[in-house]
Amino acid sequence: MGRYVFNRLLWMIFILIGVAILIFTILYLVPGDVSTHFLGESATIEDRAAFNHKYGLDQPYLAQLGNFLYSLFLKGDFGTSFKYNTPVIEELLVRIPRTLFLGVSCIVVNALIGIPLGMMAALHQNKWQDTLCMVLALLFVSVPNFWLALEMVDLFAIRLGWFPPFGIDKTTSWVMPIIAGSMAGVAANARQTRSSMLEVIRADFITTARAKGVDEGIVVRRHMLPNALIPVVTGLGVGPSKSIAGNVVIERIFTIPGVGTYMLSGIDNYDYPIVRSSVVILAVFSSLVMLLVDIVYAIIDPRIKAQYSGKAKGK
Amino acid sequence: MEHNNQTVKRKSQFAQVIERLLTNKGAVVGVSILLLIVIISLVGPLFCPYGYNEMILTDKFMAPCAKHLLGTDAYGRDIFTRLIYGARYSLLLGITGALAGMAVGIVLGLIDGYLGGMFDTVFMRFLDIWAAIPGQLLSIIIATALGPGFVNTIIALSIGEVPLVIRLLRGQILSVRKEDYLEAAHSINASPGRIMFKHILPNVISPVIVNTTMNIGAIITSAAALSYLGLGIKPPNPEWGAMLAAGKSYVGVYNWLVLYPGLCIAIVVLCVNLFGDGLRDAIDPKMKK
């Protein structure tokens, strides 16, 4: 198992280098001259050349890329903001915890609400509880989260004054962003849990458990739930990476000074070192979450565990 | 069950799917509303008393009333008219975005499944990198690089879908490859291209179609999000997400600026999802039970 995690981490580094190359290349191809934006139309050719030289923008693509990768992965240098002329890493370090907090909270809410909803629906298949849960889930996936966020600001922040409309000054500031950010995940989890529960409910080993005279509550808890949760955990793997990285718009609406808003500000200002580093950081988070999910997966499923620990299939 | 088996078997698979789809109330409602929206978006402009960009400066920020059914915006433009014009953006972006992603994914997936071996190994590693950047983030970056515009937005939206489609297709191809009928096709010397398109594709395509349909809703939402961020369709085009962005500063004051465009997105996405769920159940009736 330890070996498996080590291998995965090693592999993650390669993925991240790939991500860095990809992002660098995409942004390199953006038409338009960065120096023009920063120095204005009136800047002299000499000024522009000086700007380009300072940030190494006058070098060929490969040299720039090599330089970027070298500083990022070997020196841990995330570059310097064109606009503020400060190291990007300083700003990132302040912002990362906020983005992580929002993302992790969303994942927790997804699981805590989505899984029970799906279970309730499956255990009462075709009854009103089922219909209610599935209608809710359908609404949750269909309503765009940023619109919901705006409407929540309208109602709960401005009209009712329950929560601050933006910022992170108070604890209650986080309530609306977390609700808006987790809605789609709740729906996805509820649907996934329901369908995998329905599959398990019909499984033969459930009949075996009932035939043993085991109490129905224990059948659900001990036999159905763990088996039903395996696909849900796999689904969680996609959800959280969405939550952590996809809350960019939510961050902007609630003006949460996280990595997402930082990246958007970089995009608005042509400040590419910020954009590159933010994307790499967000990719790190989503890869880590996926790895974590795979480990959980291996822990709850002995079949996978045996595969990874290289234990021979006893026959 | 037994007695209608024979009649059912004679119908094509497609006809069966349609038949099952028509018995699904949600799907029928979803498709009907979508069709209605399409018709309104095509015919509506003929009857609109205002142009979508017609500024009536005396009517700024008018609340919904008889003159302006859903009110007006900061430039005195009629919201209702703009919403009607905007429907085409959402629907077209969603559907073409999903189809483009699916098409590219199918082509790449088939090439990968066909070549296999070394190519597959390298290509899968590349996909890992591609998929490591969450879809929405990648869309934002691509949209940034390409700049705003209709085609660019479609590219940005579909690019995140491609790895999913390839993975799905590849998994299907791998499982189908072992089947006996392929052995049979090989044994009668069918050409590889023929095997790919005649034997493999029809057997692996359903999950891809279902997946694509179920993604249209998410793509419409992403499209609106991109426009909201100013990266997709730019104002003054009446794209719903862009309208949301324009209205967001007036939240709590002129709430109709945000309420109605958002409601439109939600209704369209809901209908598309109803249809997608229905299609999934119709194509794979097992999953419904």
Added chain:
Amino acid sequence: MGNNPFLSVKDLRVEYTSDKKAIYAVNGVSFELEKGKSLGLVGETGAGKTTIAKSIMRILQCPPACIKSGEIYLDGEDLLQKSEKDMLEIRGKEIAMIFQDPMSALNPLMTVGEQIAEVVATHDKSLSKHEAEQKAIEMMEMVGIVGSRAVEFPFQFSGGMKQRIVIAIALACNPQLLLADEPTTALDVTIQAQVLRMIKDLQDKIETSMILITHDLGVVAETCDTVNIVYAGKILEKGTVEEVFDAPTHPYTRGLFDSLPKLNEKTDRLTPIPGMPLDPSIKFEGCPFAPRCERATDRCRQGEIHETHLGGTHYCSCVLCDQRGEA
């Protein structure tokens, strides 16, 4: 038969509902089983054999499968009248079941030891966890698996081994009645005889009664004392193995025997039974086998067909023997 049979099923009727259509799975089945004896339920796939067994255990999920009427007496008590709580005591302890497909009958996420220990611990609360596990290991050795493998998971065992585990679960509490639902169908032919032998031996050892569900007359001949021929949720013929095998009377029973290869006769071709089994969603009248029976008359398609006593414990539900009895 005896005055107080150990198990007695009277006029059992079970219906499934699917998409608001009723499926008539079991249509008035009655039979009895003596203590310590074994009964074979023989019939084609879909004849309702498994439903009968699950009804006895009351593990049918209603909906869709509901017991419409009937009585099931075990040791003089009607199981269908018992509360769910009482049934929990009976399931696994008094009545146990071996399932058809060992590949899916075990929980993939629990060790086999835990799964055997679960039934032991459920019915003997006084046992500690360790004692239950000890008992599980004992049971594994009894079915011929090394006890040290109790910590392994189902995926680490072959099909035949898994079926042994299922048998160990079923027998762990020394049940008085064992329901074996095609216990060897999913296994390799080479292992079938082995597993069957083992079930039979263990049955003798713990003196349990058994209902063996199968479509294989050979298995019945080897294993059972009495046999019921089931078709479309009805019992067409019943009696001791000797009675039925020596003088198969119902045309369906005869058809079953004709479709078997015989060692002592030279036949070029086996005789299949023509036609398809009845559509279970149609409520039939008269004899369910009539549409496929070449000797069927108008009398077969109407009214109730009565059981005819052919002597001993041999009964047959056929108009033909009914007439013979009257004559």
